[in-house]
């Protein structure tokens with residue numbers, strides 16, 4: 031583990047009041063345990079199977095975040111214990127998460143994934159799609175889901191101006207959605223953005239959670 035870098039990132043995130051999600055995908059449980067022993071409790075994985083395998087072995091007070099794309103048919107495996115689902119990108123997925131949350135007699139916190147990068151990807155709502163969904167659905171019908179905020183990924187580029195613009199776009203959308211749809215919700219306060227290469231820019235533009243992997247665990 032890169033302990034010096036870990037402490038530096040923790041300090042930096044702390045100074046913005048943001049949380050650090052240690053992204054441990056593809057890394058062995060021993061590597062996760064090493065960060066746990068330094069006090070880290072928030073870990074992110076992008077695959078359901080891997081998340082479940084690791085959660086079964088590692089200490090029970092770890093808060094597991096699913097940060098990758100989630101298929102509806104896999105919600106049932108993480109529903110009993112997941113702390114936060116970052117990448118909710120459809121109404122159908124919300125329905126399934128709600129159903130599984132009810133079965134498990136718990137409330138599952140979720141973030142809505144917004145597609146901000148210029149890159150082609152299948153995942154995430156466009157601004158128009160998310161506003162459309164929020165104006166048509168009634169969150170009262172999702173009794174066992176709490177929407178905690180938004181998540182996004184910037185374009186993978188060296189062009190910092192572009193990355194900053196994308197983060198700022200998401201930040202503005204976050205504020206506007208909070209105002210227009212969640213002004214009465216005590217939960218809607220998280221903006222999950224920023225990875226190893228761009229977390230500093232994300233913090234500058236309002237991230238409340240950064241998801242950093244390779245800079246802590248080494249290259250995958």
Ligand SMILES: *Cc1c(COP(=O)(O)O)cnc(C)c1O
Pocket residue numbers: 053055076097098183224225226227241242243244245
């Ligand atoms: C892998 C991953 C990260 C972390 O990426 P690093 O570049 O290793 O910091 C963050 N968010 C998501 C959604 C990921 O899949």
